[in-house]
Amino acid sequence: MNRSEQEIQRTRDRIEALLARYPLLAEKINRAFLLALHRKGAVSIDDIYQRARRRAKRDAPETAPAESPGENVPQAKRWDELEKRFIREITLEEAARHMTAEEVEDLVYLVHRREEAQTLEEIANLSTVSFRLLADRIRDYCRLPVGPTKVPQRESLAVRVALIRQLxxxxxxxIGVAKRYLRIRDFADLVERIIGDDRGIGSIGGKAAGMLLAHRIIEAAQREDPRAPKMPVAVPDSFFLRSDVxxxxLDINGLxxxxxxxxxxLDEVRDEYPLILEMFKNSEFPKPETDQLREVLRRVGSHPLIVRSSSLLEDRFGTSFAGKYRSVFVANQGTPEENxxxxxxxxVEVYASILHPDPISxxxxxxxxxFDENMAVLIQKVVGRRCGRYFLxxxxxxxxxxxxxxxxxxxxxxxxLARIVFGLGTRAVDRVSSDYPRMMPLGMPTLRPEAGDEEIVRYSQRLVDVIDLEENRFDTRPVREVLGCPEVRALPGLDxxxxxxxxxxxxRPAGTRLHAPPxxxxxTFDKFAASPYPGFLRWMLGTIEKAYGCPVDVEFAYDGRMFHILQCRPQAWREEDIRITIPENVPAxxxxxSSSRNITNGSVHNIRYIVLIDPKDYDRIGTMERRHRIVRVVNRLNERLAGERFILMGPGRWGTNDPRLGVPVGYADINNTxxxxxxxRLRGGHLPEVSFGTHFFQDLVEADIRYLALYPDDEGELFNESFLHGSPNRLAEILPDxxxxxxxxxxxxxxxxxxxxxxxVDMDGEHQQALGYLGPPA
Structure with missing residues (x-):
């Protein structure tokens, strides 16, 4: 490359300026120039070394030894100080001659970034580092000038791993997944949103981690794959209360x-939890974090918030803790101090949920x-819009x-599969009252299990979860009542x-506005099913699954403008390679x-005990208090029969929050079945909604508890009441109290x-047939 003396001088001046700016990096900068000149073929390293020797009056030619010197002879020569000085001078001369000022800048900035990256990695790997020091170093690194050449991936990966592990x-x-998608610069925004004393250190927990990683995976796929759906994707505006807080x-409150x-x-845990919750709710919160929370509220204004658990064990590979800890909505409509x-x-209610019997069980x-289960907390602006008195x-x-x-x-x-609802997504992931989310197979989204329009109406969503801004609280309202609000009917995408x-x-509505009366x-989500969204959901799940190396589930919300990822975790699921055949020769x-609806593949053999709560008997219970006491009976049986093979048969919805529709058990009450x-059974025109996709169902899968729904009122189904009701009841023998x-x-x-x-019990998911029968031990 022929360059004018003026261009060479310009490069020489830039080199001198940069060396003056980074004197401590002079040796590394010189080494980088030496390698760069050699790689681009401008001048070889050997040539520079030979010229340095000659300048040092040591220009006697070196001849190769006649024979290999062997492993025990030095393979390289040590330079003296004079030779080193000449190597530096010649290298800088050649850099000025063969490199542009822009190339020099890029190289020096790269050396600086690599040096700072190494320092950042070392600090992030310190177990006793303070958040203030680590955050400052992250900010410093991200303020460095950026040139065309990036830090080598192997070095940047080491920094990413250290930051992921610490924060x-x-x-x-x-870490194995996240290091490929989270960039060092992502942490610059993260540290500005972390809440906690500057002198401490902690992480943001599993739920926050999964959300951020899923978003980055989708962003990367949309950026790199021209065939990827270009649906805008975001995460809610979030703040992270560190796990060490x-x-x-606990310390300042003597807890x-x-x-x-x-x-x-578990009996003691269950009995003491209400007192623990009261203690937490009436304890003092640390002042540094209180001041930071006040600033968060100033930033979000009057936007409703949700406070979500994000424990260290939550949403991990192998243990999701789905629904185990609390999430609490904060309407945020009061005075600053009230908010x-x-x-x-x-x-503190989320904190107290660590000590609830369900997560402990x-x-x-x-x-x-x-495991020392510290709880981080995720504070998010609720995804939705203000519509009159409602937010949803x-x-x-x-x-x-x-x-x-x-x-x-x-x-x-x-x-x-997608479970989707109108309004807040709580009704999609929790077992709710007599209501139904839309269950949508993403490969055939327009396919429905209902036989006709009348059945579709019967099994449609009738209640909607909202934030009531006037009442300053989370609430459940009839869909028709909420649709009476003109601002709600104006929501984009409601058609x-x-x-x-x-x-x-x-x-289906003809246009994008709803003109019919509530x-x-x-x-129905019929128009949604015919839109690009089911295909996008399917693509999103497949993309994240490929990155994770395992199936996942993703919680989401749409506010009329943007699709938001709320949560992502590995999905609890079972392999179903074994084909189940229902025996045909079982005597009547x-x-x-028997059942022929909602069947998954699987078998449960050698069951000794059947615990039965028949819906007809349950319906005759006169008080809610006595229905709640049924939970204690189930819990005691779960403990007493823990070493036996037993099944639980009960009315409607196990794990519901409404005792009128089923037994409101928790995980700790049924985990041994x-x-x-x-x-x-048909009740008042409604069949209880099956549990597929809820947090409760995920518990069953993780605990390897099989699930089956029986529909005794369906034509052709078997429910042997002579055996189930005619056999002696052993409850008094097992639990006399x-x-x-x-x-x-x-x-x-x-x-x-x-x-x-x-x-x-054999269940054939392919042919949708299940049979419970008596037979010799298998």
Whole structure:
């Protein structure tokens, strides 16, 4: 390359200026020039070395030895100080001659960034580093000049891993994925949103980690793959209360001894939890974090918030803790001090949920009890819009890579499933009252299990979760009532949610506005099913699954402008390679129950005990207090029969929050059963909604508890009442203190009623057939 003397001088001046600016990096800069000149073929390293020797009057030619010197002879020569000086001078001369000023700048900035990256990695790897120091170094690094040449990936990966481990998650499986997608510069924004004393250090927890990683994976795929859907994707405006803050909260309130609470019996944990919750709610919050929370409220204004758990164990590979910890909505419509008090109250309620019996039981089952489970907290602006007195999104839900809800062989398990609702997504992930989300197979989104329009209306969503801004609280309202608000009806995209019932037939809205009266509008998501969104959800799940190396589920919401990822975690699922065949030669008297709807593949054999709560008996219970006491009976049976093979059969919805529709058990009440059966009898025109896709269903999958729904009122279905009601009830023998519940809770010892036989349940998901029958031990 022929360059003018003026260009060479310009480069020489730039080199001198940069060396003066970075004197401590002079040796590394010179080494970088030497390598760059050699790689571009301008001048070889050997040539520079030879010229340096000659300048140092050591220009005697070196001849290669006649024979190889062998392994024990030095392979390289040590330079003296004079030779080193000449190497530097010659290298800088050649750099000025062969490199432009811009190339020199790029190289020097790269040396600086590599040096700072190494320093940042070393600091991030310090176990005792303060958040202030680490955040400052991240900010300093991200303010460095950026040139065309990037820091080598191997070096940047080391920094990313150190930052992920310190601030996000220490789980190796998560780090292995996240290091490929999270950039160092992503942490510059993250540290500005982290809440905690500058002198401490902690992470943002599993739920926050999964959300951020999923967003980056989708961003990368949309950026790099021209075939990717160009749907705009965001995450909610979020703030992260570090995992170490709970330690100071416990310390300043004298509650540190509660860290040993997890080792108590589950009965003690259950009995003491209400008192613990009151203690937490009335304790002092650390002042530095209180001041930071006040600033958060100033930044978000009057926008509603949700305070979500983000524990270190949450949403990890292998243990999702789905629904185990609290999430609390904060309407945020009061005075600044009232809003602050409400926000802190929500945070400490999330803290207290660590000591709830359900997560403690879950940790026992997964051998995680000894893990020091610090709780980080995710504070987010609720996705949605202000519509008159209500705040809500257009739609929200959860999508799964694997579809366990297949009512026809046409639906493929690997195509995924979405549970989607109008309004806040709580009704999509929780077991709610007599209401129904839209269950949408993403491979065939327009396919429905209902036979006709009348059935579609019967099993449509009738209630919607909202933030009531006037009442300053989370609330559940009838869909028709909320649609009476003109601002709600003006939500963009609402035409995708509703259909219009006219003259006994459902019709999709012709335009984008809803003109029919609320009483004619039905939540169907039919227009949504025909839109690009199901395809986008399927692509999103497949993209994240490929990155994670396992199936995932993703919670989401849409506010009329943007699709938001709320949460992402590995999906609990079972392999279903074994084909199940229903036996055909079982005598009629040995057939106990059958089902032909909502069947998953699997078998449960050698069941000795059947615990039955028949819906007809349950409906006769007169008070809510007594229905809640049924939970204690189930809990005691779950403990007493822990070493046996038993199943639970109960009314409607196990795990519901409404005792009128089923037994409101928690995870700790049913985690020892082999199978959970929901008896779905027709009540008041409604069949209870099946649990597929809820947090409760995810618990069953993780605990390897099989699930089956029975529909005794369906034509052709079997429910052997002579055996189930005619067999002696062993409840009083097993739990004498609860003998007065024998009219509702039945315990059948199969081996005593049918000597030599046990109960077996086979479920054929491909042909949608299930049979419970008596047979010899398998």
């Amino acid at each position: 996000i998650s220490s789980q190796l499986e998560f 709970i330690e100071r909260f 540190v001894e509660l860290q040993a609470h997890k080792y108590k019996s 602050l008090a409400e926000l802190i109250g929500a945070i 879950y940790r026992q089952r997964h051998n995680l009890l000894d 999104p257009v739609w929200a839900g959860v999508a799964f890579c694997r579809n366990e809800y297949r009512w026809t062989p046409r639906i493929r398990r690997e195509d995924g 995708q949610v509703f259909s219009v019932m006219r003259e006994g037939h459902l019709q 009483e004619q509008l039905v939540v 008297e040995r057939r106990i129950f 082999r199978m959970l059966i929901e008896i779905a 609860y003998a007065d519940f024998a009219g509702v809770v039945r315990v059948i010892d199969v081996s005593r009623e049918s000597p030599g036989l046990l109960l077996h």
